[in-house]
Amino acid sequence: METKTQLVPPKMATGGVTAAPPGSAPPAISSPSVNGPVMGPAGGAVPMIMPGMGEGNETLPMFGNRIAQTINSGFLTLSLAAGYRTGLFAALARYEGEPRTSQEIADDTGLKERYVREWLGAMVTGDIVEQDEDDKFVLPPHRAAFLGENGFGSELLILASALPMQSKVFNNVMDCFEKDGPNGVAYDHYTEFHHFMSLMSNVWWEKHLIPTFVPSVPDLRDQLESGISVLDLGCGEGGASILLAEHFPKSKFVGIDLIEDPIKHARAAVAEKKLSNIQFEVMDAHKIPESWNSSFQFVLASDSLHDMAHPVQVIQIVKRILTPEGRFSVLEVNAHSQIRQNKTMPYASTFYTNSLFHCMTVSLHAEGGEGKGNMWGREDTVEALKEGGLKVLFVHTPEGWFNVHYLCQK
Numbered sequence: 001m002e003t004k005t006q007l008v009p010p011k012m013a014t015g016g017v018t019a020a021p022p023g024s025a026p027p028a029i030s031s032p033s034v035n036g037p038v039m040g041p042a043g044g045a046v047p048m049i050m051p052g053m054g055e056g057n058e059t060l061p062m063f064g065n066r067i068a069q070t071i072n073s074g075f076l077t078l079s080l081a082a083g084y085r086t087g088l089f090a091a092l093a094r095y096e097g098e099p100r101t102s103q104e105i106a107d108d109t110g111l112k113e114r115y116v117r118e119w120l121g122a123m124v125t126g127d128i129v130e131q132d133e134d135d136k137f138v139l140p141p142h143r144a145a146f147l148g149e150n151g152f153g154s155e156l157l158i159l160a161s162a163l164p165m166q167s168k169v170f171n172n173v174m175d176c177f178e179k180d181g182p183n184g185v186a187y188d189h190y191t192e193f194h195h196f197m198s199l200m201s202n203v204w205w206e207k208h209l210i211p212t213f214v215p216s217v218p219d220l221r222d223q224l225e226s227g228i229s230v231l232d233l234g235c236g237e238g239g240a241s242i243l244l245a246e247h248f249p250k251s252k253f254v255g256i257d258l259i260e261d262p263i264k265h266a267r268a269a270v271a272e273k274k275l276s277n278i279q280f281e282v283m284d285a286h287k288i289p290e291s292w293n294s295s296f297q298f299v300l301a302s303d304s305l306h307d308m309a310h311p312v313q314v315i316q317i318v319k320r321i322l323t324p325e326g327r328f329s330v331l332e333v334n335a336h337s338q339i340r341q342n343k344t345m346p347y348a349s350t351f352y353t354n355s356l357f358h359c360m361t362v363s364l365h366a367e368g369g370e371g372k373g374n375m376w377g378r379e380d381t382v383e384a385l386k387e388g389g390l391k392v393l394f395v396h397t398p399e400g401w402f403n404v405h406y407l408c409q410k
């Protein structure tokens, strides 16, 4: 039987390196793990050239057709995001295959019928919702299971929401392209980013943090149970460290983030859950004080290192704040550093576009920012970790996620 995680296509994988089973030490890094092909969703290597996808046998009409389909899918993605945000998919899924008119759907969801009907136009012509002869609409059960609340496609619907969010900074990013334009775009322009990221990450953390991620770091569960200090670096709204703090009351957790808004959310969640073993601070990772030296047995940087202005400087700081035996877990998008090696990687264009409209661009906005971007890739990330003075103990792919996990030590 298929599980939810199998249905969410992981973008990734390390050639020759697989996710370690819970409790076992993941395989040591080897050159194929960094340089090998990115694998497809089914876990097998995707052929480097897909039939009909350019490279030789593609004609002009075929290419034109592909671009037309791409544009159509792009607009449909915007309506997918609308269906998620308005709760229309959740509502259609609740009807369990019983057809409804647009008026009935609008009344049930408290939305305007005219808007619901236009959205249904996009859904019907996009082959997502069906319309019958009586002008009633239905989301077939297998699609409802994917698009409904907590459905198999939750991560993908959240990902679709990145499209309208990033469109808001389109003009700012266009200005940055100009030679005499700004270097990057400030976080103030991304009012929804941290919440989007938290939704996206929390789906994975809730499924995998305790059952698979923690056991993938040798001895970490025992250490957390007996009581250690943990830093969540670039924590956003703090989903990962809050979950850890709930599960491991003897350990102490600190989350830091450059931006105040996600820290406010994190603090509110801590207050609501009445946790006393976790605190959140607004702090630039480049400015972690000397008084924190040798303080943490475990540091986590989940999707945050590439957003920082100077990742190698931050890695050097992590080295100084780790205890002698402390470990540093870095999660980053599972890509290669060389663009052409990512051609067959699922979601590669999505991530390069996300990087262009957010990750690279916020990093470049900072003073002297290096703008690594979320696709800086395994080869360059390993290089940066070594340059920062750390040993990379392993590189492996967590189950059902877009990321690769680098475990490091001094």
Ligand SMILES: C[S@@+](CC[C@H](N)C(=O)[O-])C[C@H]1O[C@@H](n2cnc3c(N)ncnc32)[C@H](O)[C@@H]1O
Pocket (backbone or CB within 6 Å): 194, 197, 198, 201, 233, 234, 235, 236, 237, 238, 256, 257, 258, 259, 262, 283, 284, 285, 286, 301, 302, 303, 304, 307, 308, 309
């Ligand atoms: C892509 S988000 C990841 C958030 C969270 N770790 C997660 O997995 O959902 C990257 C985070 O790094 C934070 N960040 C960027 N530069 C930073 C810096 N110099 N110091 C601390 N946090 C930083 C951003 O504000 C953002 O919350």
